[in-house]
Amino acid sequence: MITLRDISDQDLVSLLREGNKDAYTEIYNRYKWLLHAHAYKKLGDRDAANDLVQELFTSLWTRRGDIVLISTLSAYLYTAVRNRVLNMMEHKQVESKYIDSLAAYTSNYVAGTDHLVREKQLMAIIETEIAALPPKMREVFELSRKSHLSHKEIAEQLNISEETVKKQVKNALKVLRVRLGLVLYIFLLVKF
The missing domain is CATH 1.10.10.10 (Winged helix-like DNA-binding domain superfamily/Winged helix DNA-binding domain)
Structure with missing residues (x-):
């Protein structure tokens, strides 16, 4: 008997597009730890990596009908993690610049x-x-x-x-x- 563990990523994605929750769960189980490790390596923060992976899988489910694989599912997921990491880093840089400018302003301000x-x-x-x-x-x-x-x-x-x-x-x-x-x-x- 063939189970979802035995079918290819391409077939899982096809089932996912149809709204198959078991296919989604199988994709999650196949890739969650690999993606978490990849995100953690880039961010150095386990909680942030965990949040990022959870948001990725939430997005995967909500946008399941729009998924188009150009190469493989793993490449698609790794690219999604990379893009989210880059967005997170960019956001932190903007936040840091804002805090620095606010600190500079307040240090020059006489109350x-x-x-x-x-x-x-x-x-x-x-x-x-x-x-x-x-x-x-x-x-x-x-x-x-x-x-x-x-x-x-x-x-x-x-x-x-x-x-x-x-x-x-x-x-x-x-x-x-x-x-x-x-x-x-x-x-x-x-x-x-």
Whole structure:
């Protein structure tokens, strides 16, 4: 009996175009680790590589009817990973330039009394959002950002793994970015 594991990539793609979920699963199982390894080698960040591969496979499913293979499925997928890595790197460069220009602007700026008041208000908002984090996440975040401890030092102090510390800090930053993004926008909109 022939299973999906035994059929060629070309046949899997044909089945995928027809909406066959089992063919999609077989493609995912054949290539997810190879693509993840390829993305990780380029990015040096396992979480980013994992996100990139997940987004690629989500896109593969949603755009399955539009897939045109010029050569092989593996070449198609590797090219898609390469393009996403390049887009990600380009985005990081733009983000870095923006942060650098913002830092240069703020270092050359002399704050007046009004701006000092706004800065205190903003710090109070940030402190409120930090206080709203789950207790363990808040503790790890504060040790990292306020006490300036390394992940290793935090892990030793709290008796948890460095990976847990890294994940807690990353999750705290995600939560704060979402919560403070809108707050900062409204704050700037109202004050200027």
